[in-house]
Amino acid sequence: MEIKPGIFKLISVLLILVMFAGLGCVGDQGENESTDSMENASGNAAAGEGETLTVFHAGSLSIPFEELEAEFEAQHPGVDVQREAAGSAQSIRKITELGKNADVLASADYALIPSMMTPEYADWSAAFARNQMILAYTNESKYGKEINGNNWYDILRRPDVRFGFSNPNDDPAGYRSQMVTVLAESYYNDSQIYDDLILNNTGITFTTQENGTALVQVPASEEIAPNPDKIMLRSMEVELSSALETGEIDYLYIYRSVAEQHGFRYVELPPEIDLSSLDYADNYSKVQVQMVNGEVVTGSPIVYGVTIPKNAENPELAAEFVKLLLEEPGQQIFIENGQPPIVPAIAEGKDKMPEELLSLLE
């Protein structure tokens, strides 16, 4: 009788171990079976056994890409799509500097692909969807009942209101927040908006250039040092959405898609300043942001770009993924997630693109 509890424990530990090991086997078997049936069912050459497709994408593309992944894996059994979400610039640096391989790269700023990857790491890019800057809030946000497209900057000015944006050095959503706020000055005819909201609370500086364009200069991240009573800054928007959810901040400059995907309420800003419309591209270009690494970005409509990096291990499968992204099912996913697709997609470096994609372009 004395030995029994010991034996019982041993057996239960063994059982747990066996169960874990078993789970692994079952998973493998399932995959093998589906690939077997796949080989018979379809002559699709690209869909091989146990292949993986690595996709690096901007954080704001996480939800639509998750849906695309499900769709793609359903169409190509046996293929495992592995997604890595990060800031757009970071995603690109993982390829260009850390030497990681990605089959598909999707950036929240279309312009980053030609500027950071061409010609060494990619030779074409396609603009496939748009987005818009908004001000997200929740039912708990202070003055959430009063805020609208005409008074938002006055509400943000109130001393007991805290708001957030991502680091302009790291994330396009961050420098776009600066652009929107600068553009608000001339739109609302109030030259103190940017000063009151951002300049006086951070180490960011601002000058007007000779040609009339506004230039926001972002110092090294440790020198941005925002006033913690007013502004919350993080390198990624994900970290800020959780801060908005917990009530740490009242308002958050973010993409409309993110607000819709998280179920946040949001204030729509006028199209003249919210970087959403190709019609106002000239107006957007009146503001520039210089990041600490010296790179200067000019205001432009928010357009998502995709490419297949040159170091892709599985370029054929990648082309199929991009095809799905640009075709009808992909467009539908992007409509549902508040990121209107650009149809047909606009490409740079068309002659270098996989042939099967050409019919989906302008």
Added chain:
Amino acid sequence: MKIFITKSSKFEPLIFIFSFLLLVLFLFIFLTLSNMIFGQIFDDLQGLIEAAENRAVVSSIFLSLYAGFLATLLALFLGVPAGYILARFDFPGKRLVESIIDVPVVVPHTVAGIALLTVFGSRGLIGGPLEGYIRFSDALPGIVLAMLFVSLPYLANSAREGFKSVDPRLENAARSLGAPLWKAFLFITLPLSARHILIGSVMTWARAISEFGAVVLIAYYPMIGPTLIYDRFLSYGLSASRPIAVLLILVTLSIFIIIRVLSAGWSIYDRD
């Protein structure tokens, strides 16, 4: 030499295999780190020197060490008494308590950060009422808190193991001679478990310094070393972040070596 003498000339396959595995383990860690460190020193010594002279870099590394130290002090204050109770007494739900204390080790750091922000944020369960007195988000207390949360289990567990290794009869002997419990604890039990607690403290401190995911959620500012490394990687790329990483490793490595050397012969009572 001693081993060879006692085992005479007999070849022990077990010792051979274990030694080989030790070599694999060592090389795994050593190659990964030394490749980075020596790569930095030989390819770009200038960058390392510049990093060491940069005020932001130095203050972030100092902040990491300092906040980690504060977290370790708090962990000692909480973990030593907790470890004593867990080592000496049985009570209903003890297993549950022990399991819950271990949870911070397995929780993904981002999740830990979100949980901390929810509770200690300016509108959180504890942070809310304390607003106006102490600020956690984007401030030193938040950093210490996040470090404490992820590293506390190391101290609590090693203190518990330390106290368990002390025979309760020694305590009883002291008490039977008239010492009150606090005296027996302070002069008998605590010194005998000092090495366990010291090793636990070093682990706690190390774990606190290396923490990034939980800290960055609750406090991006002031920037600790890992936050600055991550930020430099995002803003400039690998070549700007590596010198800081190497510097952080070198600083912590030298501190660990010093602690190990100083504490090598350190035990107040010889138990053998």
